[in-house]
Amino acid sequence: MSGLPLDTPASAPAPAEAAPRRRFGARRRALRDGMLVPAVSIATVLAVLALWAVATAVGWVKPLFLPPPEAILSAFAQAWNGDLDGAPLGIHVRDSLLRVVGAFLIAAAAGIPAGLAMGTSRIARGLLDPLIEFYRPLPPLAYLPLMIIWFGIGELSKVLLIVLACFAPVALATRSGVLSASGDQINAARALGASRWQVLRYVVLPAALPEILIGLRIGMGVGWTTLVAAEMVAAQAGLGQLVLNASNFLRTDVVVMGILVIGLFAALFEFGMRWLERALVPWKGKV
Numbered sequence: 240m241s242g243l244p245l246d247t248p249a250s251a252p253a254p255a256e257a258a259p260r261r262r263f264g265a266r267r268r269a270l271r272d273g274m275l276v277p278a279v280s281i282a283t284v285l286a287v288l289a290l291w292a293v294a295t296a297v298g299w300v301k302p303l304f305l306p307p308p309e310a311i312l313s314a315f316a317q318a319w320n321g322d323l324d325g326a327p328l329g330i331h332v333r334d335s336l337l338r339v340v341g342a343f344l345i346a347a348a349a350g351i352p353a354g355l356a357m358g359t360s361r362i363a364r365g366l367l368d369p370l371i372e373f374y375r376p377l378p379p380l381a382y383l384p385l386m387i388i389w390f391g392i393g394e395l396s397k398v399l400l401i402v403l404a405c406f407a408p409v410a411l412a413t414r415s416g417v418l419s420a421s422g423d424q425i426n427a428a429r430a431l432g433a434s435r436w437q438v439l440r441y442v443v444l445p446a447a448l449p450e451i452l453i454g455l456r457i458g459m460g461v462g463w464t465t466l467v468a469a470e471m472v473a474a475q476a477g478l479g480q481l482v483l484n485a486s487n488f489l490r491t492d493v494v495v496m497g498i499l500v501i502g503l504f505a506a507l508f509e510f511g512m513r514w515l516e517r518a519l520v521p522w523k524g525k526v
Contacts, residue, residue, distance in 0.1 A: 306492040311499070314492040323493060324484060326476045332500070335478040338469065339462050342398045346405035346458055351451060353406075354413020358447070359439065367410070375407040379465045387472060397469040404465040405458035412454025416447025452516045459512065463505040 288308070294300050295307035302310065314323075321327040356363035374382070379400055390396040420443045428438045470479030478501050485493035 303489065303491055306495060310492040311496050314490070314496040318481065318493065318496065323490075324481070328481075328500075330476045331478050331481050332504070334474070334476045335466055335470070335501075336504070338394070338397055338401060338477065339459075339466055342401035343405050343459055343462050345398070346402045346409055346462075347455060349402075350406045350409030350454070350458070351413050354410040354415075354451070354454075355417055355439070355444075355447075357410065357414040358417025359443070364414070368414075371407050371410055374403065375411070379404050379468045383468060383472070392473040396472060397474065400469045401462050401465050405462045408457040408461060409451075409454040412450045412457065413447060416450025416454075417443055419450065420446035449516070449520045452512065452520065456509065456512045456516075459508050460505065463501060463508075466501070 291305070292308055295302070295305060306314075315328070317323050318328040318331070321330075353363075353367055357367050358364075382403070383400060386396040386400050390399060424442050424446070425438055428442050433441070466477070467479035467482060470477040471483060474480040478497050482494050482497035482501075485491075485497065
C-alpha cells in the first residue's frame with residue numbers, strides 16, 4: 240500500500256529544500272534588521288529638524304538662544320565667502336583637519352605600539368600605565384597652559400594637546416585587546432615552534448584588532464572635542480577658532496553653524512572607522 244510514512248508530515252519540506260529556505264529567511268531577516276536602524280536614524284534627524292523649525296517659527300525659543308534654520312544657512316553662506324573674519328570656511332576646515340588628522344595619526348603610531356608593549360611586557364606596563372592613568376582623566380584645558388609654557392603658542396602646542404587626548408584611549412584599548420587574547424591559541428602557536436614575533440603578529444595582533452579599532456574610534460572622537468580647546472591659543476584659522484570668535488560677539492547662528500560643521504566631519508570619520516572595522520574584522524560579533 241503506497242502512502243506517506245507515518246513519521247513524515249505531509250506538509251514538511253524535504254531536507255534539501257528546507258536548507259535553502261532557511262538561508263533565504265535568514266538573509267531576509269538580516270536585510271530587514273540592517274535597514275531598520277538607518278530608517279529610525281533618518282526619522283529621528285528629520286523629527287529634530289522639524290521640531291527646531293517649528294520652535295523657532297512659533298517663537299518658543301528666542302533667536303539669541305536658538306536661531307532658525309534659515310539663519311544658519313545665511314551664516315554658512317557668509318562663512319563660505321569669508322565675510323565673517325576675512326578667511327573663507329574652506330581655510331578653517333583645512334586647518335582644523337590638518338590638526339586633528341595629523342595629531343590622530345601621531346597618536347595612533349605611538350599608542351598602538353605602547354599598548355602592545357603594555358599588554359606583552361610587565362616592565363612596559365609598570366612604566367607606562369601609571370603615567371597614562373594619571374593624565375587620562377584630566378581635561379585638556381587643565382594642561383593647556385603647560386603646553387603653552389613649554390612649546391609656545393604655535394602649531395606644536397595645539398597638535399601636542401590633541402595628540403595627548405587621543406593617545407590614552409588608543410594605548411589603553413590596545414592593551415586591553417592584547418590581554419584578551421586566548422591563552423590556548425598562544426600556547427598552541429608556541430608549541431608549533433612560533434617565535435615571539437610570530438605569536439605577536441599572527442595570534443595576539445588579530446585578537447586585539449577589534450579593541451584597537453574601538454580605541455581609534457574613541458581617540459578620533461576625543462580629538463575633535465579637544466580641537467576647540469587647542470584652537471583657543473592664538474589660532475589664525477580653524478573651526479574651533481571660528482566658533483570662539485562668534486561666541487564673543489553673540490553670533491549664535493555662526494556658533495551653531497560651526498558646531499554643525501564640526502559634527503558633520505566627526506560623523507564622516509566615525510562612519511569611515513566603522514567601515515574599516517567591518518573590512519578588517521568581519522568576524523566580530525559572529526563568533
